[in-house]
Amino acid sequence: MKLMKTEEAVGQVLCHDITQIIKGVTKDAVFRKGHVIREEDIPVLLRVGKEHVYIWEKNENMLHENEAAHILRAICQNQDMHATEPKEGKIELIADQDGLLLVDIDRLRAVNSLGEMMIATRASGFPVRKGDRLCGVRVIPLVIGRAKMEQARQVAGPVPLLTLYPIKQKTFGLVTTGNEVFHGRIQDTFTPVIVEKLAEYGGRMGAHEIVDDDPGHITAAVKKMLEAGLDMVFCTGGMSVDPDDKTPLAIRQSGANIVSYGAPVLPGAMFLVSYTDDGRPVCGLPGCVMYAKRTIFDLVLPRLLADVPVTASWLASLGHGGLCLNCPDCHFPNCGFGKGI
Numbered sequence: 001m002k003l004m005k006t007e008e009a010v011g012q013v014l015c016h017d018i019t020q021i022i023k024g025v026t027k028d029a030v031f032r033k034g035h036v037i038r039e040e041d042i043p044v045l046l047r048v049g050k051e052h053v054y055i056w057e058k059n060e061n062m063l064h065e066n067e068a069a070h071i072l073r074a075i076c077q078n079q080d081m082h083a084t085e086p087k088e089g090k091i092e093l094i095a096d097q098d099g100l101l102l103v104d105i106d107r108l109r110a111v112n113s114l115g116e117m118m119i120a121t122r123a124s125g126f127p128v129r130k131g132d133r134l135c136g137v138r139v140i141p142l143v144i145g146r147a148k149m150e151q152a153r154q155v156a157g158p159v160p161l162l163t164l165y166p167i168k169q170k171t172f173g174l175v176t177t178g179n180e181v182f183h184g185r186i187q188d189t190f191t192p193v194i195v196e197k198l199a200e201y202g203g204r205m206g207a208h209e210i211v212d213d214d215p216g217h218i219t220a221a222v223k224k225m226l227e228a229g230l231d232m233v234f235c236t237g238g239m240s241v242d243p244d245d246k247t248p249l250a251i252r253q254s255g256a257n258i259v260s261y262g263a264p265v266l267p268g269a270m271f272l273v274s275y276t277d278d279g280r281p282v283c284g285l286p287g288c289v290m291y292a293k294r295t296i297f298d299l300v301l302p303r304l305l306a307d308v309p310v311t312a313s314w315l316a317s318l319g320h321g322g323l324c325l326n327c328p329d330c331h332f333p334n335c336g337f338g339k340g341i
Helices: 041-047 065-076 105-112 146-156 190-199 215-227 247-253 296-305 312-317
Strands: 002-005 018-022 026-031 052-055 062-064 081-083 091-095 099-103 117-121 126-128 133-139 143-145 162-165 171-177 204-211 232-236 257-261 272-275 281-285
Touching: 026 041, 062 065, 062 146, 065 091, 065 117, 065 133, 065 143, 065 146, 099 296, 105 117, 105 146, 117 146, 133 162, 143 146, 171 190, 171 215, 190 204, 190 232, 190 296, 204 215, 215 232, 215 247, 232 247, 247 257, 247 272, 247 281, 257 312, 281 296
Parallel strands: 171 204, 171 232, 232 281
Antiparallel strands: 002 052, 018 026, 062 143, 081 091, 091 133, 099 126, 099 162, 117 133, 257 272, 272 281
């Protein structure tokens, strides 16, 4: 920084905010740091008592905070998002469509570990709406070494840290299992829950069948729905280890490839996810999905709809943050459920 007489500072870049205080009216920055001083700004600066100002001395080895913020923005920005103009050295990325936001957490941590710069994002793995803020970036000092920002580029690599996957409106089949429902001994209260959750994303139920606990009947119903061309199939009930619970066996016999039977999430430990050879999900949903407000299904469903593979390693990572606290007033996804790092 360099101290300069205000009258001689036209064309220079301010290194600090200039605050104006009018009692009972305002206390705010009349000029922000990074502002390029114009001729008409001189009287304003003098009126707020600034006969001298600190300005940025240009150096080819240094970058102004706005220039550096654009480098961080480029490290993060992918398709279907746009950037705001720099303000006080900060740039934000905004979603251009509804979708599932994924963040490369390891590379994000690596960039933030360099020091003198920061990237703050929304939690990875959750749906966002068009117009939502996805991240904010800035460097900490007013100026930063050009070499330091090149290091950030190298650490981040050529692929943007953020990806916004469109959530698709899909058709699904629902196989309701259980002798108690099949024989009319109890009412099917599971189906309305699934229909409602899929409807949030524009999903439509293309087939529904109630079958008994015979695994052959369950398998036949799953195959029938897949042959009809439905995008995904959900089986409800029969997912525990009780002798009469045959749904996992039936899904396996349908020819689907099991990714995982079980997940480190409560509610939702007995969840099963599998895929057909052509990539369509077939899932077994435990009973908690019917009665609990939020479960493993709420964490998995956006990925299924965005065609982001549900892998065994990702499911294993859910253990940290996978305990829902069943709060009396549920604020999901604005809570810790599913946000382990």
